[in-house]
Amino acid sequence: MRQIKNLWIVMFFIMISTPALSQQKQTVTLEHIFKKGAFNQRSVYGINWMKDGQYYSSLVRDGQYPKVVKINLATGQTEATLLDGEVLDVDFSSYSLSADETKALIASNVEPIYRRSSKGIFHVVDLGSKEKTVLMEGEKISYATLSPDNTKVAFVKDNNLYYTELSTNTTTQVTLDGENNKIINGSADWVYEEEFSMAQAFSWSPDGNKLAFIRFDETEVPEFNMQIWGDLYPEDYVFKYPKAGEKNAEVSIHVFQLDNKKTVKMDAGQETDIYLPRIYWTGDDNTLAFLRLNRLQNQLDLFHANSQSGSSSIILSETADTYVDMDYNDNLHYLQDNKGFIRTSEQDGFKHIYHHDSNGKQLRQITSGPWEVTELVGVDEKSNKIYFTSTEKSPLERHLYVVNLNGKNKQLLTPASGTNRANMSKDYKYFINYHSTANSPTQVTLNQANGKEIKVLEDNKELIERLTEFKLSAKEFFQFPTVDGTMLNAYMIKPADFDESKSYPTLMYVYGGPGSQNVTNAWGGLRDFWHHHLAALGYIVVCVDNRGTGARGRDFKHITYANLGKHETDDQIAGARYLGDLPYVDKDRIGIWGWSYGGYMSSLAIMLGHDVFKTAIAVAPVTTWRYYDSIYTERYLQTPQLNASGYDDNSPINHVDKLQGNYLLIHGTGDDNVHFQNSVDLVDALIKADKQFETFYYPNRSHGISGGNTSWHLYNMMTDFIKEKL
Known part of the structure; x- marks a missing residue:
């Protein structure tokens, strides 16, 4: 496989460096990207390692129905079909195996709720007899999870925690007080889901006789109201959303004992304005570990609690002058014995x-x-x-x-x-x-623990061959010094027929948020191919990872603390100045675009850097951090009560008078994350400042602004704007 990949890379660079050859190639069009899926890559999904160490299972789709197949590690060959959607008459989208691999849990008709949450219909399948049992009589439930002893399934429905005994198919309701926009048991509230990367908030004990869960009392959390358009009268969608400085949910941790049906609250201290973002069983059936963060997130405590009495003690604390980085990869592992x-x-x-x-x-x-x-x-x-x-x-x-x-x-x-x-x-x-x-799609391989490759599972050969049919240029990485001398990482995509004697308009792409990273030597996906489309139209596309982004240590990342937007914008402006000094960049035609935090950045860039940026596009931008959620915003800015200037000094709403170039503002009205309110208030400020601009809203679309014809429409509009204004 390495030979195939290396051969493609050689062909790729021959293609770039040979004009006569490249002229015979196709240019990347929006139709190729969004209609034909010409650049979609394949991968290997649903991997579950099996208990004997000689096999793994994988979810594949053969025709209309999915299958779960069992693959021999030594040969790489499929030896059996464990689950067949056609035989089961279930079009399932995910699965899990019981610890003893006699049962499987499959999910179908899954519908998303927010970014990580969902609900669907769950079946338990006996892998021997292939008999299936539907949970909760086919009602939609969330986060169904088999117990370690293979006898029960726990799940959440209507904000309450349940479990079903598989031998009798009897269901026990663990909590009774769940209520929409008030009490949540066993699943995360909106802000925990978004900012602590969690949706399920319960866990079986190792012996399967206890259920630990997090309870959210969001009674006093302010409500946010979104209107859903489409009917004669718009529908109000109301949900709890704690904005910066506002009341959070009161959170507590509980353990339900299955034998006596009693629930015990774990002691997390007297302070209630805290975060409890993780629970872990230590391996001991009686010891539950959990994390506690203070409101400003500059102290992280690890607790060990007695699951029967609820008594607890802090065994580790970490503090910081800025914030303690909580590991969203759950890099906490308890050793045996x-x-x-x-x-x-x-x-x-x-x-x-x-x-x-x-x-x-x-x-x-x-x-x-x-x-x-x-x-x-x-x-x-x-x-x-x-x-x-x-x-x-x-x-x-x-x-x-x-x-x-x-x-x-x-x-x-x-x-x-x-x-x-x-x-x-x-x-x-x-x-x-x-x-x-950056220039070769995903290769999936099976390897021995020492790194030796055993078998190629997916080589994306068809995509690799298809790429040779197009006029493409390789993504080039470079560095430049910013205002304080710090070297920043960046990449550039040039037109395939690039001529350094010419002067090109240049579009910068930015995200730039704390700990993020866009400049990586990794396959970039469809947004990269939109950039290749722009390159085919004669634009250079550049991306800069400013100070505050990730992978370069705490000091590099935390420099933006308490003052979001300042250093990041300085760095994007410095990047534009650096590019403007290159002989092949037209310094009078430099633009910038971004989405979410990137939309915040592109807005600030054209306002504060109006002398270097001619054009900007902001998609779903934060326009004042006062409108964003408590956990994310306060982590980097403290509360608005403690740091008002950190919220206001670099909010685009407060710099509308500086706008001089071409500005396109885009937002979805159904954005539950960065609310449409951000753009509404920015538009109002721009009108008051007598600034001309363009704006477009997508009805009922969420933060990703997708679905149906939406992506096609969005990228067409942005392309036309760039062609006209840059």
């Missing part, structure tokens, strides 16, 4: 792996250096090895490493340049690797 736990922290300035004993005492720092651990992939306790991905080779890349628990004998397992994501087997003998570069 009371040997403590493994976690990651950026306490030394870069995110690294630490080993603590069961009382929280730090035993050792396992990794160190001026680079970041990005994911704790697995801990092989039998061999005392830890597998992790990091940025050690480059902040632009991700590679898999293995290191001994004592921090010695660190080895690189994925040496090829690019970005890797690994899925380790339960016995740590194999991993499935997803590898791509």
Whole structure:
């Protein structure tokens, strides 16, 4: 497979450097991207490692119905079909296997709620007899989860927690007080789901006899009202949304004992204005671990609680002058036999792996250096090895490493340049690797634990061959110094027929939010191909990761603390000035566009940098942080009561008088995340300032502004605006 990929790269660069050849190629059109799906890549989905270590299962779609197949690791061949949607007469979209692999849980008719939440119809399938049992008589439920002892399924319905005994198909309602926009049991509220990357908020104990869950009392959280358009009278959609400085839900952690049907509240301290974003069973059926963050998120405490009495103690605390980075990858792993736990922290300035004993005492720092651990992939306790991905080779890349628990004998397992994501087997003998570069799509391989490739599972050969039919230029990476001398990472996409003696209009693409990263040596997806379409029209496209973005350590990321927008905008303006000094960039025709935080950035850029930016597009932008949610905003800005200037000094609403160029503002009216209110108030401010601009709204569309013909329409409109105004 490496030979195939390397051959394509050679062909790719021959294509770029040979004008006569490239003239015979097709140019990238919007039809190719959004109508024909010409650049969609394939992957391998639904991987579940099986208990004997010799097989894994995978979800595939063969015709109309899905299947779950069992694949031999040694041969890479399919040996059996575990689930057949056609036989079951269920068009399921996801599945999970019980611990003993005698049962499967399948989900169908799944409908999204918000970004991570959903509900659907769940069946339990006996893998021997193929008999299926529908849960809750086919009503839609959320987060159905098999118990470790394979006898029960827990789930959430209508804000209450339930479980079903599989042997009798009897259902027990664990909580009774669930109520819309008031009390939530076992699933996250809106702001936890969005900002703590969680939706399910319950967990089975290892013995399957207890259910730990988080309860949200959002009675006093202010409501946000969105109108849904389409009927004779618009419908009001009301949900709880705590904006910066406003009341959050009061959150508590409880454990339900199945044997006596009693619920015990865990002691999280007297303060109620806190966050409780994670629960973990330590491996001990009687000990529940949980995290507590204070409101300003500059102190993180790890608790151990007695699940029967509720008594608890803090075993570890971490504080920061800015904020403590909570690990959304859940890089907390409890070791067996009371040997403590493994976690990651950026306490030394870069995110690294630490080993603590069961009382929280730090035993050792396992990794160190001026680079970041990005994911704790697995801990092989039998061999005392830890597998992790990091940025050690480059902040632009991700590679898999293995290191001994004592921090010695660190080895690189994925040496090829690019970005890797690994899925380790339960016995740590194999991993499935997803590898791509900026100029080559994802290759999925089955590998031994030492990195040796066994089999190519997906090579995207058809896409690779199709790419050779188009006039494309490679994404080029470069660096430049910003205003304080810090070197920033960037990439550039040039027209395929680029001539350095010519002067090109240039469009910058920005996101720029805290800890984010756009400049990576990884396959970019459909938005990249829109940029290639613009390149085919004669534009250079550039992306700069400003200060405040991720993968370069705590100081680089936290410099924007308490003053969002300032350094980021300075860096984008510095990037435009740098580009304007290049001989092949027309400094009078530089534009910028972005979405969400990127829309916030592009708005600030054209207002504060009106002397360098001619044109800007802002899609679904935050226009004042006072309108955004509490968890995200206060993490980086504190509360508006404590830091009013941090909220107002760099809000686009307060800089409308500086707008001089071409500005297009786009928003979905059904955006539950960055509310349409942001754009409404910006429009009002622009009108008061007597500024001309263009705006477009998408009825009922959410933050992603998608569905049906929407993406096609959106990118056509943005393309036309760029052609006319840049």
